Amino acid sequence: MPVSTDGDWITATSVQAGLTWQVRFVDDLLEATPETVPDLFWLSDPVYATANMPGPRAVVIDRNVKVLFGDQFAALFERFGLEPIWFEAEGGENSKTLAQYGDLAGKLLSLDLDRRGQPLILIGGGTITDIGGLLAATLYRGIPAIRIPTTLLGLCDAGIAAKVGVNHAGVKNGLGAFAPVPLTLHCLRLCSTESERRTAGGLSEISKVALTEDPALWDLLVSYGRELREQRMQHPVGRDVLWRSIIPMLTELADNLREPRLWRTMNFGHFISPTGEMVPGSTLSHGEWVAVDMAFSLVLSMQRGSLVPDLCLEILSVLGRTLGLPLWHESLGDPAMLSAALRATTGLRGGRLRLPVLLDIAKVEFVDDVDLSDLERAASELRQQAAVFSRSH
Secondary structure (H helix, E strand, C coil), X not given: CCXXXXXXXXXEEECCCCEEEEEEECCCHHHCCCCCCCCCCCCCCHHHHHHHCCEEEEXXXXXXXXXXXXXXXXXXXHHCCEEEEEEEECCCHHHCEHHHHHHHHHHHHCCCCCCCCCCEEEEECHHHHHHHHHHHHHHHHCCCEEEEECCHHHHHHHCCCCEEEEEECCEEEEEEEECCCCEEEECHXXXXXXXXXXXXXXXXXXXXXXXXXXXXXXXXXXXXXHHHHHCCCCCCCHHHHHHHHHHHHHHHHHHCCCCCCCCCHHHCCCCCXXXXXXXXXXXXXHHHHHHHHHHHHHHHHHHCCCCCXXXXXXXXXXXXXXXXXXXXXXXXXXXHHHHHHHHHHHHHCCCCCCEEEEEECCEEEEECCXXXXXXXXXXXXXXXXXXXXXXXX
């Protein structure tokens, strides 16, 4: 099996690539001590045995996270004999750039890091884990890293993913690599300071997994989605929701690491969203664009006669009203944007659309026979439905 679990550990193994990476849940991460969690920062790969020794560590941390949790992380590192060399970075999608990557790379190269014994420690949301992962993949042709996601989106998506990169030349993740980081430490308490809107964006990615892979996870979102959003995941079912969302994601990544198979259920919600995120002036986050994209695909599937209308409208209601996610963006009314999404998607998927559309909860088919007129018709319908199901802010 590409994914196995053992207590608080989830291990993903890509047999084809000969790579293994792990996610570890540590509920009281900031209070951990060598007595309670002696192997907290250990890497299991024997190649990196020296990385388990005390000493200096380069720490790339989101500037805002440093303000919120910097003292607690500093105390944590001190307890474990680690000497942090702090590098503050800007979070947010607009900062996921080659310029920030280059600036950090120059500073890190000046340290003369031990490429096996001094893993990077990456603390922040998806931007930090993406840029930091690219740094780890490229500095000296590859050094280990430890991720500590501090946003729900990082915990369920970017912080566990095998893909790393930056946006470039107007292309979402235009530069990057398939390079899973050996260890990610998960602590839900770290995302308790997020805004409700940011939590909803993370729940969007969890919804993607639930709708395509796990009916029980979808039931949890239907039943507790509002509380999870309002309580920033600090709810009794929050840990189970996060855990269940990670297993299918890691399973697909490990079994299809460099994407020799281009039909991927995890591409649900990622048809229009990569193009939409790069639309000048867009204020929607990645998770919000995924929600818009999922809503678009649901309506498209309903219009094709593949998804029954009642279920389509029920899902739109959960996404919009329960989870508080946007279902529409004005750029969907622009045929040029829709055409650009078609071109970009087929270019990335071997000249075919391979678009995942929902037939039922946890039942997906992949379609190629979609053209611009289909997309325009779906956009017109979605505009009307979004007016009904979007939560009032």
